[in-house]
Amino acid sequence: MKRDRVIVVGAGHASAQLCVSLRQGGWDGEIALVGDEPSLPYQRPPLSKTFLHGTTTLTDLLIRGPDFYEKEDVTFRHARVTGIDREAGTVALDDGDALSYDRLVLCTGARPRPLDVPGADLAGVHALRDAADIEAIRGTLRTARRAVIVGAGYIGLEAAASLRKLGIEVAVLEVADRVLQRVTAPEVSAFYDRVHREEGVDLRTGVGVAGFEGDWHVRAVRLTDGAEIPADLVVVGVGVLPNVELARDAGLAVENGIVVDEHGRTDDPRIFAAGDCANHYDARYGTRMRLECVANALEHAKAIAGAICGKGKPISALPWFWSDQYDLKLQIAGLSTGHDEVVLRGNPDVGRSFACFYLADGRLIAADCVNRPKEFMFSKRAITQELSPDRVLLADPDTPLVSLLQTPARSAR
Amino acid sequence: MGTITFVEHDGTPHQVELEDGTSLMELATNNGVPGIDGDCGGEASCGTCHVMVDDAWIATTGTRTELESQMVEMSPECGPNSRLACQLRATPALDGLTVHLPEFQM
Numbered sequence: 001m002k003r004d005r006v007i008v009v010g011a012g013h014a015s016a017q018l019c020v021s022l023r024q025g026g027w028d029g030e031i032a033l034v035g036d037e038p039s040l041p042y043q044r045p046p047l048s049k050t051f052l053h054g055t056t057t058l059t060d061l062l063i064r065g066p067d068f069y070e071k072e073d074v075t076f077r078h079a080r081v082t083g084i085d086r087e088a089g090t091v092a093l094d095d096g097d098a099l100s101y102d103r104l105v106l107c108t109g110a111r112p113r114p115l116d117v118p119g120a121d122l123a124g125v126h127a128l129r130d131a132a133d134i135e136a137i138r139g140t141l142r143t144a145r146r147a148v149i150v151g152a153g154y155i156g157l158e159a160a161a162s163l164r165k166l167g168i169e170v171a172v173l174e175v176a177d178r179v180l181q182r183v184t185a186p187e188v189s190a191f192y193d194r195v196h197r198e199e200g201v202d203l204r205t206g207v208g209v210a211g212f213e214g215d216w217h218v219r220a221v222r223l224t225d226g227a228e229i230p231a232d233l234v235v236v237g238v239g240v241l242p243n244v245e246l247a248r249d250a251g252l253a254v255e256n257g258i259v260v261d262e263h264g265r266t267d268d269p270r271i272f273a274a275g276d277c278a279n280h281y282d283a284r285y286g287t288r289m290r291l292e293c294v295a296n297a298l299e300h301a302k303a304i305a306g307a308i309c310g311k312g313k314p315i316s317a318l319p320w321f322w323s324d325q326y327d328l329k330l331q332i333a334g335l336s337t338g339h340d341e342v343v344l345r346g347n348p349d350v351g352r353s354f355a356c357f358y359l360a361d362g363r364l365i366a367a368d369c370v371n372r373p374k375e376f377m378f379s380k381r382a383i384t385q386e387l388s389p390d391r392v393l394l395a396d397p398d399t400p401l402v403s404l405l406q407t408p409a410r411s412a413r
Numbered sequence: 414m415g416t417i418t419f420v421e422h423d424g425t426p427h428q429v430e431l432e433d434g435t436s437l438m439e440l441a442t443n444n445g446v447p448g449i450d451g452d453c454g455g456e457a458s459c460g461t462c463h464v465m466v467d468d469a470w471i472a473t474t475g476t477r478t479e480l481e482s483q484m485v486e487m488s489p490e491c492g493p494n495s496r497l498a499c500q501l502r503a504t505p506a507l508d509g510l511t512v513h514l515p516e517f518q519m
Contacts, residue, residue, distance in 0.1 A: 024447055043454040063454070068443050295459075298452055322458040331458055373480060377460055377487035380519055402487065 004029035006308065007091060007099055009081045009246070010107035011035025013044065014275035014297035016063040018105055019074045021305030031073070032099060034091070036080040037130060040066060045294065047134045048158045049324060053166065054138060058131055084250040086268055103270055103308050106247055106258060107301075110240035110276040110292060115150060119212030125234040128155055140233050144168055148221045148231040150209055152179035154323045155237035157192060161325035163233075164199050171202040171229050173221070178205055185336070188356050188368050191348035192325075199326055202229075240292060242277045255279060257290035262314035264304035272307070274300035280315050285335060293321045318384050320376075328352060331376035334366035334383045343394050345375060355379075362388040374401060381405055415508025419446045419464070422516040431503050437512065438462040438499035448514040455499035460484040460519050462498035463491075464512040473506055490515035 006022060008015045011033055019031055035041070042061040050056040069076060080094040090098045112127035114120065126137050147163045149156045152174035160170045176182075178189040179196070196203050208224040212234060221229045242257045252266045253259040257279030264272045264280065275297035279290040299317040306313045321332040339358035346354030348370075355375035358366040364387055367379035378401040382389060385405070393399040415431040419441055429444040441449035441462070450461035463485050466474050477485065477496045485495045498512070 020442075020445065023445065045454065045456075061454075065443050068445070072445070294454075295452055298450075320459070322453060322456070324456070324458075329458065373457075373460075373483035374487060377484055377519060380460075381487060405487075 004102040005032060005100065006030070006103045006105065007032045007034060007101040008105045008107055009034055009091065010109055010243075010275075010277075011037060011039070011041045011076070012107055012109050012275060012297065013041065013063065013294050014107040014301040015105075016041035017298045017301035018107070018274065018305055019069065019072060020064070021302050022308060023072045025305050025309030025311055027305070027309050029102065031075070032101075033069075033074055033076045034079055034081055034093065034099070035076065036078070037132070038078050039131065040064070040069065040076055042131065044130075045322070045324075047131060048128060048155065049162055051131070051134050052138060052159075052162050061131075081246060084246055084271075086250055086271070089270070101270070103272070105264075105304055106266075106271065106273040106277060107275050107297075108243035108246060108273075108277045110242045112236065113239045113241050115209060115236050115238055117209050117211045119214065119218065120236075122212050122214045122218040123216055124214070124218035124232060125212055125236065128159055128235050128237055129240070137233070137235065141166060141168070144233040146229075146231050147171070147233040147235065148173065148229055149235045149237065150221075151237040151239070152176075152203070152205070153182065153237055153239065154180070154321075156235070157196065158323060158325055159235045159237060160196060160201050161199070163235075164201060165326075168233070169202075170200070171204065171221075171231070172196065173207055173209060173223065174203075174205045175208045176205065179203070183336070184368055185339075185342045185356055185358070187342060187344060187348050188370075191354070191370065194349075195326065195328065195352065240276065242279075242290060244277060247271075247273065247277075256288075259288075260300075262303070262316075263307040263312050264300050264315065265307060272304045274304055282315065284316065284318070285337075289335075291319055293319065295320045318380060320380065327371075329371055329373070331369045331373065332367065333369070333376055333379040334358070334364075336366035336368075339365055341391075343391050345395050345397060346372070357389075357394055359388075359391070362391075364389060378402070378405065414505060417503065417507060417509075418511045419449065420511060420513045421446075421448050422514055431505070431508055433504060435503050436499050437464065437501040437503060438497070440503060441498060446514075448518070449498060450518055451499060453499075457481065457484060457497055457500055460488070460497065463488060463515050463518055464496055464498045464501075465492050465515070466494040466496055466501075467511045467513070468494065470507075470510050470512075474501055474510070488515065488517075488519050490517070 083092040213220040247258040258273035336358040341359040353371040369376040438451040453459040
């Protein structure tokens with residue numbers, strides 16, 4: 001008897017979670033994973049850290065080992081999907097094959113936004129997204145002396161921290177007037193600005209890149225203010241573009257990502273999209289959003305697996321993020337968009353540990369926690385429970401956080 | 414080389430083969446144990462691999478670190494033997510270990 005088949009396009013965090021959740025949800029049909037990278041799904045966050053330093057291998061980073069896929073009867077194929085025929089229910093592969101699907105999940109991710117300036121294609125100018133990018137950067141580290149990072153978002157700042165750790169001179173350029181501008185409060189930006197300077201980074205904000213100089217290999221970065229910084233390694237981290245072309249060419253709705261409902265379903269009931277490429281409706285925040293983080297990819301995958309297995313549970317988990325730089329462990333709970341007030345616990349101007357809580361109408365909606373795991377876990381709970389903690393107590397280091405949680409009654413067990 | 418047993422909150426046991434040097438979180442996820450997520454991949458960042466070590470074993474596994482404490486103590490299910498499975502490395506000495514899972518990972 002022919003078994004139904006789920007095809008998962010792309011092999012990242014969402015894809016691995018789909019394999020897990022589909023089997024846990026009772027899917028006993030085929031699962032075919034098609035990825036355009038040669039590897040099974042691997043952890044991306046360590047790429048800019050331990051993988052760049054060469055202390056972990058790609059095998060170490062596999063989200064699940066090869067045994068898992070074998071045991072769970074998941075096939076992996078290294079190929080690029082070039083088109084979707086919705087009427088026939090097939091996808092075309094770049095090796096000329098076509099595969100039929102009963103359910104299709106697009107986990108196509110995102111690609112680094114290219115920097116459109118002269119010299120961007122010189123050798124020594126790198127993006128930072130997948131293992132191959134890092135392997136290319138790693139190949140230059142033995143001789144690299146001066147690195148320039150373009151973009152002071154999380155990717156850029158993590159790369160800066162990693163390269164400093166290797167003793168390489170690092171300059172970071174940011175076109176906005178502060179680091180992490182898109183995602184954090186000015187207090188948090190000021191903290192990261194200070195720490196990177198303390199670690200020896202030449203940090204320049206409010207300045208853009210006019211071009212890269214060099215014959216075949218980059219030797220300097222020319223800035224919009226006329227300055228020139230010598231560089232033998234450039235890492236560009238100026239955001240990503242969602243990979244929506246497959247979906248768009250197939251006639252699916254696309255708007256800042258592939259448009260999906262709260263179950264991850266596109267406007268074709270047999271096709272879903274998960275992770276960085278998907279734009280979902282979020283009931284908690286009452287808006288559509290496209291997030292670029294592991295937790296979001298996992299939550300999408302779980303919701304989609306539920307929908308495919310007939311046990312639909314909408315996308316509902318609180319988004320969260322993390323970023324490791326130097327000795328800083330930043331954990332972020334929730335989304336701060338729309339906050340009207342910031343409450344600090346600890347002092348970001350001194351030392352390296354504090355939490356920044358974001359409130360809207362008195363309600364806690366997000367928190368940036370630097371070396372404050374307790375504040376992070378508190379925030380996860382408090383945001384989920386829609387609490388409005390007292391501002392003064394929230395800021396008071398002597399008030400135990402647990403006292404600010406109105407723990408709901410739990411059933412006796 | 415031995416086994417480790419993960420017991421779900423509803424009492425369902427999952428016996429998995431012990432692999433020396435692998436974290437308990439990886440052992441659980443690679444063997445499809447439900448109730449251990451390990452979303453951050455083992456960096457003690459997410460707190461989704463909370464387990465409770467059987468009393469008889471806590472001397473062998475050791476108690477949780479300060480970082481783990483900060484992560485798990487906000488869970489209403491935190492107990493004296495709560496640990497993060499990603500911070501527990503399997504060794505032959507842990508052959509026969511049983512850990513219990515909370516009802517909810519945070």
